[in-house]
Amino acid sequence: MEKIMSESNSVQRELIHLLHDVQNKFGYIPAQSISQISRELKVSESEIFGVLTFYKAFTLKPRGKHLITICMGTACHVRGAPMILDEFERKLGIEAGETTEDNLFTLETVNCVGACALGPIAIADGDYHGQMKTREVGEIIKKLKQEKGKSIE
């Protein structure tokens, strides 16, 4: 029993390691890589999926150079977050959860980032923008484009 435990622990560690490598190389975990990892490490695909969805560091979809996150928590929601989101979606031509074709922008939503008083909130590459107005959306996008791209973690 102990042997299994230690073995499964080391497999677990190896798995996380490998997932990190894949994530770093591609910027996300491509679906096909799951079956390759499964063969390599002899862990079932569902188990791998369990691990990779447990850690936020791994993503299944490619992420763009810039990450824009809109808070859709209750406070932000009532203060007009949906309108902000709409505007981002329109300007970028994608929907929440997607990445632009040129791989520059990824748009995501979250539930409450703990700064409700400042709502509605948008986070662009880690910078918080409080009390967002729809007209500020364009500016943020422009600024991000100009920046040579702080890389995202």
Next chain:
Amino acid sequence: MKITIDGKKIEVEGKRTVLEVAREKGIYIPSLCDHPRLAPFGGCRLCIVEIKEKGGFPPSCSTFVENGMEIKTKTPRLQKLRREILELILSEHPNACLICSEKEKCDEYKSTIRKVGEVTGCVLCSNNGRCELQDVVETLKIDKVRFPSVYRNLEVKKGDPFFDRDYNLCILCGRCVRVCQELRGAAAVSFVYRGSQAVVGTVLDLPLIESGCQFCGACLDICPTGSLAERGIRYEDLPDERVKTICPLCSMGCELKIDLKKKKILSSKPSDEGAVNQGQACVKGRFLIKDLIQSPRRIIKPLFRMNKELEETSWEEALDFVAQRLRKFKGKEIALVASPQVSCEEYFLLHKFASEELKTENVDSSYRFSPLAVIDEMAQENGLELDLNFELKDISRAKALFLIGEDIPKSHPIIWLEVLKAVQRGAKLMVASPAELSLNRYSSLWLKIKPGTEFYFLSFLSKLFLQNEQEANHPRIEGFDSFKSSLGEFDLSQVFEMTGITREGLEEAFGLLSEAEDAAFLFGMGLTQYPWGTRNVAALWNLALQAQAQLFPLGLENNLRGVFEIGQNSSGQGLNFNQIFQAALSGDLKALYLAGPAPYLKKANLEFLVIQDSFVNENFKLADAVLPASTFAETDGTFINGEGRVQKFNKIIDPLGDAKPDWWIISQLARRMGNRGFPFKNPPEITKELIKTIPGFSNISCAELGKGQKVFIQEKAKKERSFIPVKYMDINYKKSKKYPFLLSLDYSLDYYRSLVLSQESKGMKAIRDSRWIKISSEDAEKLNLEEGESIVIESSSGKFKGFVKILESLPDGILRASFLLSEDADFSVNGLIPSGFQESHSLGMLPVKIKREK
């Protein structure tokens, strides 16, 4: 060790958890995530106890007993905590009904309101009345939930065969995840996502069918809630009776418990007490028993052909008709084919009937395809004696396992569970197969072998053993020297070219086998189905002697061992299975009694054909009489499983319509033909005669059988084993421009009598359709074939229709299809095989071409 639980003094031995000991002593501790067959998990915390001089509230399911422990299980504090924990669990589970004060009275009204999609309370849940969560709520007397209730509103997963998954009812106890991983080795489900999103799921949220699920139903049976619901009985009420019987769908013979409602079968589940299966089964035993017994294709009236058409008739008339006609044929003119799926008693009577009444030795059954028959043939050729009996635990005890020629999680699920146990205990598994198998995840070494070259590979490995004699430490037994010199022709530098296995691979295989003390070799049809099958087995036999391994032939049908034992009692002079059908084609045979599956006999030249079967099949078109036999569920008897274990099975329902058990039909016929040797009124009377007549049964007592005690067939004392000199041969397949593919056939066990399971059940069809033609992804791409497309395969002697199934790891140029004796002519590979089979057990490899269906 001495401990006390709630003041009660208890002696404990070994490493046991507190919960285990309490359960054994009848002390109830509420628990939800723990299960006796799974490793402790400690997830739900309901099982907390207080232990003197230990702080906190340790969960009893994952706390091991220590000497002197004083344990309390029911203090007010514990009960209060447990209630709180349970309320938390319930806040995420539809709880209105659980805590409803009217729940007792509700029963009267609820029966009609079940048929709603969304389960928002027990009255709408298929698990109502058999739910562990309900039981725990009941014992902890919960009447309110003080936390806000959430309905997670997850989509109910209905895209898979056999059962739905509604994780809105899931309490995340992890039992399904653990049983799937620990006991079944499938790991098709896992906890996915995290925090409040955490749920049980599959890779990329795909359907189970794409996630490696075996559809064994183990998760369903172990879930303490109604999250996993068998579709067929979703809206059925609770059963009013539960009976036990033995599954007839593979060589293991799992004990099943069958739920009945008004004498109709609701469902079948593995029995926890089953000596063979211990609470497990497989998709066939779990989900298909009901479908096959109550199939619309059952024949429930005797039929005969007085004029042109088959007409319904009475038993009286049918039996008179058959008895009268059968009298005209004797000896060589007539043959009888029996099913290896009937009971020992019935098989015995069929034999007796053939020899005493039909005066023929032409009796056989399809058992000749089995590895058992091939190893027996090999033993006879070489004057060896075999030990055929084994016990499943011999497999899980092994330190090294070598599997060749079978995909056991599919074909022999229960054997697979034992192999998995061995691997979990640290054993090394070595697999030789042309295509990748799901179980390779558990193997230490996969030898990707060129199909058909097993003989070379095994001999090369033997040679390597000889070269490393010191390490290998050979037993110096009879035949060693001639064996050694017979390997002279094998040149180790050719191993890759000849078998596709590298020299390193071979060395690794040697290392693995020579290190282990206890080795088990499991071999299936993939090794034995060639015209040179006996040589393959001989090569494996030698290797087993060198590695001091035990051999396990992977059996096929449920009663093959019984058929084998009884068959040995006859002279063996008559025609065998294939010869019978050849004789039927050539006209040498005038009459045929079919009491087992057979290929379509359209071209046969028979004067009289009787079919005794449970299901409609194509041969009815040619039959002069059809006698409706009942299924295993409608009579008693014994089966002998692959281990050699004699298992009694019980009648669970009355025969459908006018169907009658095989033993009854044969006895009636014999009596009508004037034979007094068939006075049997019930199967036990036949068992007694069987015990008197067949040597292997002579040590069996009916009383022991009845009580379900461990009874094995008796084997003769064996002489010393000896090596067999190998005979080098050239293996050549005749691929040609005209027939560029080689078709390899898997003998399929997905049938019962003449019913093909995948054609009867939609679910089975989705998992493994008997009409799939497997092709490598590269070949499929080259030919522009798509999954599911219908195609025609043609050989020099015929064609058949099937559907493309792409199997990534199949070698190029190879096709695979399953071989079933009784499929519709159009869809059966039988037509491809040139006039019967060349040798008794050979399915070989057929040169074929592919044509598109227009």
